Amino acid sequence: MTTQALYVKESSDDQLERYSFAERIWHWLGGLSYTYCMLSGLALFTPYLYWLAAVLGGGPTARFWHPWVSLVFLATVLWMYAKWLADLRITDIDHRWVEHINDYVTNRDESLPPQGRFNAGQKVFYWVMFWAVLVLLVSGIVMWFPEWFRPNFHFILPIAVIFHEAAALISIGAIIIHIYMGVFMEPKSLRAMIHGRVSRAWARAYHRLWYERVTEGTSTEK
């Protein structure tokens, strides 16, 4: 008599580790802190979204935590910089990818040049967030402690606000595309960021250079 296995263990041969546990922790810490900052920031951006402040515990609470949580987000961006810099450098391959961006947008991925661990779109997303967070940091410090800059440097205050909003809006545009790509366009990349693994076929299809690098010297290729 045979018993039905409770579950069928996935063959580890089929799977590659895409994101380590630490990478996933830092990514989701970034996602969480960014989301908080975005929602509390939008509450102050327009009166039509001020109700978001109530959702986040009230206006004073949102105002108090927004700058502190932003420091968590800053830390995650810097951690990713340290960890992923080699994979994030823009290369000639990326320029060729960008030339074929129409094929990417219209899902004709087979005509795109092979990509490393991150494709050019992912790299651009990172660098947009990286520069946005630096602008947000500098302008945000001015907005955090406006009393430090008056009376003599009062003129800096509205300049900081404009830069803060511009950088925030650009980062929101980037995050809309990021979430759309990760959750809807490419659901497997969401699962990769949750469970850490991708199938070999997926890796070969979308990140062939990375696939070849991590499978180099192994004979598991099927």
Next chain:
Amino acid sequence: MSQATLGIRRISGHAGPAPGEDVERAEQVCKLIDTTTCIGCKACEVACLEWNGYTFTDTVFDNSYQTMPETAWNYWNLIKFNEHEREDGSITLLMRKDQCMHCADPGCLAACPADGAIVQYTNGIVDFQQANCIGCGYCVTGCPFDIPKFNPATKKMFKCTLCVDRVSEGLEPACIKSCPTGCLHFGSKDDMKGLAETRATQLRENFGFAKAGVYDPAGVGGTGVIYVLHDVTNPEAYGGLPKDPRIPLLVRLWKGPVKWLGGWSMFFGVLGVAIHYLRYGPKIPQDGHDNRDDSAPGHRDEGVKP
């Protein structure tokens, strides 16, 4: 205020007209500060503290008669002392009572993001509602007079209320009541404007202050606090009164086009990706087989091009 609507218009069975039936109450209130008759006694500073329930706090001495360098969250009324050198080389001590100007077009209110944290009453008084204040300090950015101050303990902003609690009961503000020289006046904006112009004319014609005039800056729509100055062409000499105060252009940009553009951009961004999804759908690997891990929503059979 609401009491104003309870004036008597008609009375039944009354011999003769109703008392005050023709009276029209000017709603716009105004404080007039005549710097030419201020003696710098600081009675107004003390009255302000007393009425508003604050105690005197530590301050610094910076070789001036001035009580402290600038107004504070719990010190809304400060006479600014400035030793000014006249054109002939002689020295004069200019004294100006500094406080919220109660602008007709308040920069603090324009910049504030919190619903109901700053209100402007029909009588022109601009008042902070600390219960709604979130302590963001945007009002500091919007104010061309650098008036709102932050209380770090409660994380709320504070400033002069023009004694709205007294004015609403028909009383004059505490500073006005305390002034011993009569350099402070309180009344309707029209009356105060008239009184100020009369005094300025007097100064020009009888006292040799050829540049004397009234400070009621148009850049902020006029103010609920106006000054008579010996030299209206140089308000900066009176402890940094701005010559042409305006809400900073960038604040207008921030609260107008940027808000509008940003809101629509976010809306169309989300709409755009949604339409893209409907048109192109999720990506499917084109080469090789996939494994059973591929039962995610949106997955389609291998090899079928979308």
